[in-house]
Amino acid sequence: MEEREKLAKMDLLRARFDISYARAREVLEANDWDAVLATIQLEQEQATAQAAPGGFTEELKVSGRDLVETLKRILHEGNVTRIIVRDPKGIEILNLPVTGAVVFALILPVLTALGAVVILAMDYTVVVERKY
Incomplete structure (x- = not known):
């Protein structure tokens, strides 16, 4: 991969996540310079960091x-x-x-639609953020 392409991917991550070039390069290298996988990793890290004060995250x-x-x-x-x-x-x-304030009845249609879409043989990860 050309240095110009690497720099463009680092710029993309820097703009989206407000991180340094060093951190962008580190995450991209860890994900074989795949910008999508690097983005997913950074989103997961942000979600974990946001959930930490006054709460916790669990994965099922x-x-x-x-x-x-x-x-x-x-x-x-x-x-x-x-x-x-x-x-x-x-x-x-x-x-x-x-x-x-969310009433369970409001979420039920979303769950019903999700149930119709999921492929039964697949395994999913459910991330639950909770407060203490």
């Missing part, structure tokens, strides 16, 4: 057939601030901020 591996039921259970547990669902490749298919 769930099969497609259990995905909707797991999401319903998590919502009923309370103290959830955000739910992120990623497919096996790490691509977000759902990023749902949850506030205390």
Whole structure:
């Protein structure tokens, strides 16, 4: 890969995530200069950092057939601030901020639609951000 292409990818990450050239290069090198994978890594790091004060993040591996039921259970547990669902490749298919004012009935249509879309044989990662 040309140095010009590397610099363009570093500039992209710097602009999007407000990081240094050194950090952009580090993340890109760790991901074989794949800008999409580097972006995903930086998003995950930011999400973890944002969830840290006053809360914590947990990741659950769930099969497609259990995905909707797991999401319903998590919502009923309370103290959830955000739910992120990623497919096996790490691509977000759902990023749902949850506030205390959100009524479960409002989220149910989203879960129903998600249940119709998911492929049952796939395994998903559910990231749950909670507050203490």
